[in-house]
Amino acid sequence: MRFIYGVWDGTVIGTNSGSCGPEFGDDALDFNSGNPLLAMTGDRGFGIFSEQVSLPALLLRHCEALADASCRRCTPCRTGSVLLRDALQSACEGHGCDVDWTAVYRVAVQMRESSLCGVGRTGVVPLIGALEHFSHLLKTTAPVQDSLSSYSASTAPCIEACPAHVDVPRYIDAIRDDRPERAVEAVLEHYPLVGSCGRVCARPCESACTRNSIEDAVAIRAMKRYAADHAAVSPGVGVTLPEGPAEVAVVGAGPAGWNCAYHLLRSGHSVDIFDAEAVPGGMIRYGIPSYRLPKDLLDAESAVVQELGGRLHRAALGSDITISSLREKGYKAVFVGIGASTGQLAHLPEDSDPPAGYENGIDFLRRVHDGVAAGTPPAMHGDVVIVGGGNVAMDCCRSATRLTDGKVRVLYRRTEQDLPADHEEIEDAVKEGVIFHFLSNPCGLEVSDGRLTGVRVLKMRQGEPDASGRRSVSAVEGSEWVLPCSHLIAAIGQRVRSGDIADDEGVNKGRNGVISVNGDFATSRDDVFSGGDCVSGPDTLINAMNQGEQAARAIAARLEGRDPFSPRRRLSEILKSASLMGECRDWHPSFPRSRTPSLPVEQRRSFAEVEHTISPDAARTEADRCLRCYRLFTVLTASPIPNAD
Amino acid sequence: MNAIINGKNVTFEAGESILAAAKKNGFFIPSLCAFMPLDHKPGVCRVCLVECTPPSGAPCIVPACVTPMEEGMRVETATPAVRARQRMQAELLLSEHRLDCEACNRRGGCELQDLRSALGMDALCPAPQGRAGTPSAAGPLVRDMDKCVRCLRCVTMCRLQGASALRADSTGKEENIIEFTESACIRCGQCARVCPVGAIAERDENAAALDLLSSADTFTAVIFAPSAGEALKDAFAPLSCSDMEGRIVACLRHLGADAVINGDFAAGAAAEAVSAELRERLAENAARPIFSAVCPAWAAFAERNLDAPGDLFSAVRAPQMPASGLGRSDLARHFGVAEESMRLILVSPCAALKGDPNFDAVLSARGLFRLMNLSGLTPDTAAPESFDRFPAPDKLSRAGSRGEITDAVLRSLGARVRNRTEAGDIVEIEAELGSTVLRTALCFSCAKAAELAAQAAEGNSPYAFVETLACKGGCPCGGGSVSLSEKERNA
Numbered sequence A: 001m002r003f004i005y006g007v008w009d010g011t012v013i014g015t016n017s018g019s020c021g022p023e024f025g026d027d028a029l030d031f032n033s034g035n036p037l038l039a040m041t042g043d044r045g046f047g048i049f050s051e052q053v054s055l056p057a058l059l060l061r062h063c064e065a066l067a068d069a070s071c072r073r074c075t076p077c078r079t080g081s082v083l084l085r086d087a088l089q090s091a092c093e094g095h096g097c098d099v100d101w102t103a104v105y106r107v108a109v110q111m112r113e114s115s116l117c118g119v120g121r122t123g124v125v126p127l128i129g130a131l132e133h134f135s136h137l138l139k140t141t142a143p144v145q146d147s148l149s150s151y152s153a154s155t156a157p158c159i160e161a162c163p164a165h166v167d168v169p170r171y172i173d174a175i176r177d178d179r180p181e182r183a184v185e186a187v188l189e190h191y192p193l194v195g196s197c198g199r200v201c202a203r204p205c206e207s208a209c210t211r212n213s214i215e216d217a218v219a220i221r222a223m224k225r226y227a228a229d230h231a232a233v234s235p236g237v238g239v240t241l242p243e244g245p246a247e248v249a250v251v252g253a254g255p256a257g258w259n260c261a262y263h264l265l266r267s268g269h270s271v272d273i274f275d276a277e278a279v280p281g282g283m284i285r286y287g288i289p290s291y292r293l294p295k296d297l298l299d300a301e302s303a304v305v306q307e308l309g310g311r312l313h314r315a316a317l318g319s320d321i322t323i324s325s326l327r328e329k330g331y332k333a334v335f336v337g338i339g340a341s342t343g344q345l346a347h348l349p350e351d352s353d354p355p356a357g358y359e360n361g362i363d364f365l366r367r368v369h370d371g372v373a374a375g376t377p378p379a380m381h382g383d384v385v386i387v388g389g390g391n392v393a394m395d396c397c398r399s400a401t402r403l404t405d406g407k408v409r410v411l412y413r414r415t416e417q418d419l420p421a422d423h424e425e426i427e428d429a430v431k432e433g434v435i436f437h438f439l440s441n442p443c444g445l446e447v448s449d450g451r452l453t454g455v456r457v458l459k460m461r462q463g464e465p466d467a468s469g470r471r472s473v474s475a476v477e478g479s480e481w482v483l484p485c486s487h488l489i490a491a492i493g494q495r496v497r498s499g500d501i502a503d504d505e506g507v508n509k510g511r512n513g514v515i516s517v518n519g520d521f522a523t524s525r526d527d528v529f530s531g532g533d534c535v536s537g538p539d540t541l542i543n544a545m546n547q548g549e550q551a552a553r554a555i556a557a558r559l560e561g562r563d564p565f566s567p568r569r570r571l572s573e574i575l576k577s578a579s580l581m582g583e584c585r586d587w588h589p590s591f592p593r594s595r596t597p598s599l600p601v602e603q604r605r606s607f608a609e610v611e612h613t614i615s616p617d618a619a620r621t622e623a624d625r626c627l628r629c630y631r632l633f634t635v636l637t638a639s640p641i642p643n644a645d
Numbered sequence B: 001m002n003a004i005i006n007g008k009n010v011t012f013e014a015g016e017s018i019l020a021a022a023k024k025n026g027f028f029i030p031s032l033c034a035f036m037p038l039d040h041k042p043g044v045c046r047v048c049l050v051e052c053t054p055p056s057g058a059p060c061i062v063p064a065c066v067t068p069m070e071e072g073m074r075v076e077t078a079t080p081a082v083r084a085r086q087r088m089q090a091e092l093l094l095s096e097h098r099l100d101c102e103a104c105n106r107r108g109g110c111e112l113q114d115l116r117s118a119l120g121m122d123a124l125c126p127a128p129q130g131r132a133g134t135p136s137a138a139g140p141l142v143r144d145m146d147k148c149v150r151c152l153r154c155v156t157m158c159r160l161q162g163a164s165a166l167r168a169d170s171t172g173k174e175e176n177i178i179e180f181t182e183s184a185c186i187r188c189g190q191c192a193r194v195c196p197v198g199a200i201a202e203r204d205e206n207a208a209a210l211d212l213l214s215s216a217d218t219f220t221a222v223i224f225a226p227s228a229g230e231a232l233k234d235a236f237a238p239l240s241c242s243d244m245e246g247r248i249v250a251c252l253r254h255l256g257a258d259a260v261i262n263g264d265f266a267a268g269a270a271a272e273a274v275s276a277e278l279r280e281r282l283a284e285n286a287a288r289p290i291f292s293a294v295c296p297a298w299a300a301f302a303e304r305n306l307d308a309p310g311d312l313f314s315a316v317r318a319p320q321m322p323a324s325g326l327g328r329s330d331l332a333r334h335f336g337v338a339e340e341s342m343r344l345i346l347v348s349p350c351a352a353l354k355g356d357p358n359f360d361a362v363l364s365a366r367g368l369f370r371l372m373n374l375s376g377l378t379p380d381t382a383a384p385e386s387f388d389r390f391p392a393p394d395k396l397s398r399a400g401s402r403g404e405i406t407d408a409v410l411r412s413l414g415a416r417v418r419n420r421t422e423a424g425d426i427v428e429i430e431a432e433l434g435s436t437v438l439r440t441a442l443c444f445s446c447a448k449a450a451e452l453a454a455q456a457a458e459g460n461s462p463y464a465f466v467e468t469l470a471c472k473g474g475c476p477c478g479g480g481s482v483s484l485s486e487k488e489r490n491a
Ligand SMILES: Cc1cc2nc3c(=O)[nH]c(=O)nc-3n(C[C@H](O)[C@H](O)[C@H](O)COP(=O)(O)OP(=O)(O)OC[C@H]3O[C@@H](n4cnc5c(N)ncnc54)[C@H](O)[C@@H]3O)c2cc1C
Pocket: A200, A201, A202, A251, A252, A253, A254, A255, A256, A257, A274, A275, A276, A277, A280, A281, A282, A283, A284, A287, A288, A315, A316, A317, A318, A337, A338, A339, A340, A341, A362, A365, A391, A392, A395, A500, A531, A532, A533, A534, A538, A539, A540, A541, A542, A544
């Protein structure tokens, strides 16, 4: 599909020009099913696919959205966006000939050059392109016929990178304005675990942050935590649920299931939640150690689902209940979020009959959790060896330093640069005394009297890079050595427990036993949805919460007989597939990232929280670092777009 | 460190903004939102645009106030292209400003007018289409948000005052981005001192005061607070004349005051009353200090925000009219006039005293300054006169130069000050009272004082007496003293 005309990155594109602009593939592009995309605007320009579209009408939609998106903070954008919108309004009414387009152009360029943030700086790009190359189309003498539908959204690199599309700059603004409660509200639109996520999120947003290209990402996660620590906001009160038995059964009270319930309840649907455990949280409760995520905080933040009317029942899928039994009980829809909770051993000959002292990381962390919760953390003696280099391995080794009187080592089969764990986690582990052995892999155990006494280790060698650029590793023959230890913990991945959903339940599964779903998180069985680690495999908190939210949206639409289409999600797909979002190329002075205060290393023998919250001054300074890289997009279609408002 | 501004080699310190470096080197860059006395640089007005060529990049347009200088940077502050950008910003600001300059309390002292005169107006920009609305009054202040230029200075000031009654609306959905929570306002009036335009101003009582002063059927006495003298010294500093207070007394008489009374008795009477409370507290041997509540803004802050036991606070409030035996009737008797024809005007730099029912009008120091200006009176041409005698106890102590009563309280207790240390917003005073040592604190920040009160409520206070003045610099820097914005502007 090609633009017939437009201006993209400052050059004229389209059928009559040398350049064709962004690549959308060959087929006509539907925005929603049966409703083709007719035109779009963005931070890099505009493009029109169909003769049906009038340029003033397209630009008016865009500039209306611009005036609306303006935060009204800086002079050029606050005042200019209104002037531009009014000029285009005149053009659409047929008075384009009377508009002083030279003045309009000057205002637009002023906004481009001097606005405080991306809204004003990039929101004017389509109009500037139009005025430079197609100004004759704006000098209307008759009213413009405009019966098309449109959808506009503003986004930013951090927002696109966040699976839940949390409006990051919005909550950073609120923090800068001393409005932590408003920051929390922005997050509560997506999930209730604000402070928990503010402590442990894998923060894909920070990896995408524009400031990375200047000096260092904005400390987005620390600010979310700051907001949660400084505001008491109670989410979603006043929703009345229907009388009678609950409509939806959610199986699994981990982040995916819990968030699915949260959104269903907020949209007025009653929910019963079933979990094999008595309390919610899943892996973030039993996996993540308390020194990273205090469990009283998790308790407090989880409680909202019950306050909203969700009822938690203790029952295990596969033994106490089945999907079919839930359907027979009358639940109109079922959500399955049972995670990937089975740990794996290190693929050693001894795996079939592990000696005392050898276990997997998930079981170990569970024992640690239970001990810490009961006030008696499990005692360990002697040296501890952890196998693996991911975040679970970091949780295991850092927990072990708090428990054992011996040394704690990590064996990782690749190099230091390949470690998948969060770099701050690794730094903390090193500070806390963990010793790393790279290019090292276990191949067997030393056992005496049924107890582990050591692990046999092979040295590894790097091979040539494969297609993905990653270098394979292989064992160096004859390099075996023995590392004495009394504990070996394998932290090399988790799986979905296979028996929980029997084959006759009608729910298809894919590789590694993960549940297969479509774009709306519906499984192969009618009215059964799924999300989280049991769909993605071991992933992240925010991924699980987002999939829970998306599934809830689809379930609510199903219950209400609506189209589940999400224009916001669809826009993101298009932005991604055609790489429509421009990079920020403006020069910005450098300001160092604020540092997060933490517990002195000497005091880290307990499970007390290590990271602390930043000060109000630091929060404001950090908030000022955000460039607010908002970019505004508008799409035009012939038929109405479901859920566009 | 070295860089080039307008072709001239300049030196600067690490972290210094382009705006500061340019100013230091004598290059004028128009600016509006930045306010250096508060280190306030929100970077929102975008007036201070300059062209900067960082050593690592191409020329670009940046706001000078929030862009730090870099080694080897080249800056142009006044090329025709740069001036055109700055000018358009002023035009855009004016396009949404409610232009009622002739009636505005900031006429002549308005920073937006300054911008207009520094930059001129291009006719190209769409015609001004100011907003229309009604100003709203709250306590000592009148807020006319249709004149707000969104510089956010008031928000920063109010946060520094500890009140945060003015906050920016972070949603950006409101036309007026300054949200005012009246219940949090402590009426210190500091916001009005920093507003660059007439969007927040003290209630203007000049006309009412002139009516009273010029009326022949009334006897109008002006009570002149000593801190107003301090504040006016500041305002009239360029005239550099001696005995400012005496000259202002003469001007007030010239304006029609039938009597001008030195208001220092009020602080003296307050000190007397507070020391009596303190003497009692010390006799009880209680560990708990007394917190002065004479400063009305601090008293309002404490009432709203502190959950402290009642006896932590002194019962003495400002002003000390009744306590000193200086009610309307006493004065009428003293001057031999009928009580019904007695009128009282207070002149004080304290904004929080505006509207006090003991007076028929309260003129701020700034108000009196304006009133003198518009009446064509200047202190340098008036011969000093003395205050009228008045019937207050004569051996009262005076307040300190910042309006504080701590020293007066200690004196009337019979304590001798032996040490005084000032750190940040707190002055610690150590005094000997017989064989015991009293520690007291004088605090210029409500937030800091709240911490001291919390400490005291837990029984851990090292102090016997804590005095708080809500405004930094004390009463002469109250919300009704000279406008910081105008002072900066003339600097
Ligand atoms: C040690 C560890 C550390 C981690 N650290 C981070 C981190 O720092 N940041 C991050 O973003 N992510 C982290 N993760 C990943 C994150 O915890 C998971 O991605 C997330 O918890 C997945 O949520 P979920 O709801 O899909 O599954 P889970 O959290 O696994 O929850 C599944 C829920 O279902 C219940 N359940 C399971 N089987 C059944 C059954 N048969 N019947 C009924 N109920 C059942 C479980 O009891 C549990 O409550 C970590 C994971 C681990 C293991």
